[in-house]
Amino acid sequence: MTEALLRIGHRGTGLFREVWRGGGVWLVTALILALLAVLAPAQARLSLGFVIGSLIGTAPYLVLSIAVAAYATASGADNLIARVFAGSPLVMIAVAAAFGGLSPFCSCGVIPLIAALLTMGVPLSGVMAFWLASPVIDPSMFVLTSGLLGFEFALAKTLAAVGLGLFGGYATHALMRIGFLGEPLRPGVGNGGCGASAIRTPSAVAWAFWSEPERRARFARAAGSATLFLVKWLSLAFLLESLMLAYVPQEWIALALGGSGLVPIVTATLVGVPAYLNGYAALPLVSGLIEQGMAPGAGLAFLVAGGVTSLPAAIAVFALVRRPVFALYIVLALAGSLASGFLYQAWL
Structure with a gap:
């Protein structure tokens, strides 16, 4: 990643990254457990047991998801990205939408890759399809989602990711056809980025x-990196779930997010933007909410x-693209999320 792209890709996210870097x-x-030990010792013991038991219960899914992610990295499967953006726009x-639903990129990690694609002249419509679908699901996330929320929910999430990518890509293509969205990147954003070399000079996958x-x-x-990442985030997530x-x-959850219709889904969509910390951390929280009556x-x-519009990712996107593209990204993400939630609830 070039120095210029580092400045762009991480502008506005530096503070967030510093807070959570290392042992944050x-x-x-540890602070939450210490506070519980002082104020509610019984709950501290219960919460600690809940965290340990939940980690043990999800261990098979953790091992499988870590193996999938590490295999993708070691084999160089990211070289397949170069072949995705060839052919007719439609x-x-x-x-790109289908590949985005299978690629192992998070909402922040995909930013430099998007910068490289746009700088190289890849049409915004295809990039938008990949951009919207990629953070929602990946193979390891699918495995963990199946373990915590069931295979049916994981499949629905995968279909939602691909559907969101298709919706966003074709909507962007239509806007481009009538003259909107000329130059997507902000002035000064250059080539480079994590994964850019694989796009420019793809090599065979081993x-x-x-x-x-x-x-x-x-x-x-x-x-090793994936293990530390998952265990630390899931430990915090299970701890928060125990407190929740x-x-x-339960009546609060049922009142705010339970029931049928659009209102609980709209509420969950809007709350998801600022409250979403991390894809792996969100899974046990949502599992607990559904157990308490969440639709x-x-x-x-x-x-x-x-997953698509978490605050760190949204800030990075804002620093990367021009405002009309950023506004379109937010609108497409929220509209697609609402539609996926409503369709899934209607199907149930």
């Missing part, structure tokens, strides 16, 4: 990576909207 998440978890949008020592080392580093189950009255459609809308 562990520190917050076909490219469909392929599916049997274990025969190469360097790739085995890459797998080990990726697996203990102190948030499943509202839970899906929360996860989709939060």
Whole structure:
């Protein structure tokens, strides 16, 4: 990543990253437990047991998701991105949306890649399809979602991700056809970015990576990093879930987010934007909310909207593209999230 792209991609997110860098998440978890130990010792013991038990219960899914993510990194499967954005715009949008639902990129991690694609002249419609679909689901997220919320919910989330990408891509294509959205990037945003080299000079994917020592080392580093990342975030998430189950009255959840119709789904969509911390951390929280009466459609809308428009990602997007593109990104994300939640609830 070039120095210029680093300044753009991380502008506005520096403070957030500094707070959570290193042991920030562990520190917050420890502080909450310490506060509970002083104010409510019994609940502290219950919450700690809840966290440990939940981690043990999700361990098989954690192992599988970590293995999938590390395999994608070690094999170099990101080189397949270069082949996604070729062909006619209508076909490219469909392929980009489907690929986005399978790619292992989070809402913040995809930003530099998007900058590289747009700088290289890839049409905004295809990039928007990939951009919207990518943060919602990936193979490891699918496995964890299945473990915590069920296979049916994970499948609905995957379909929502691809559907959001298709909706956003074709809507952007239509606007471009009538003369809107000329130059998407802000002035001064250059080439480069994480993953850009794979796009410019794609190489073959080493599916049997274990025969190469360097790739085995890459797998080990990726697996270790993913393990620490997931355990620290899930520990905090399970701790918050235990407190939510203990102190948030079920009637409040049922009143605000339960029931049928558009209102709980609209509420969950709007709440998901500022409240969404991390895709893995959100899963057990949504699981707990659904157990307390939250409508499943509202839970899906929360996860989709939060994944695409979480505050750190939105700030990075704002620093990257011109305001009309940013406004379109927000509108498409929220409209698609509402539609996915409502359709899922109606189907149920």
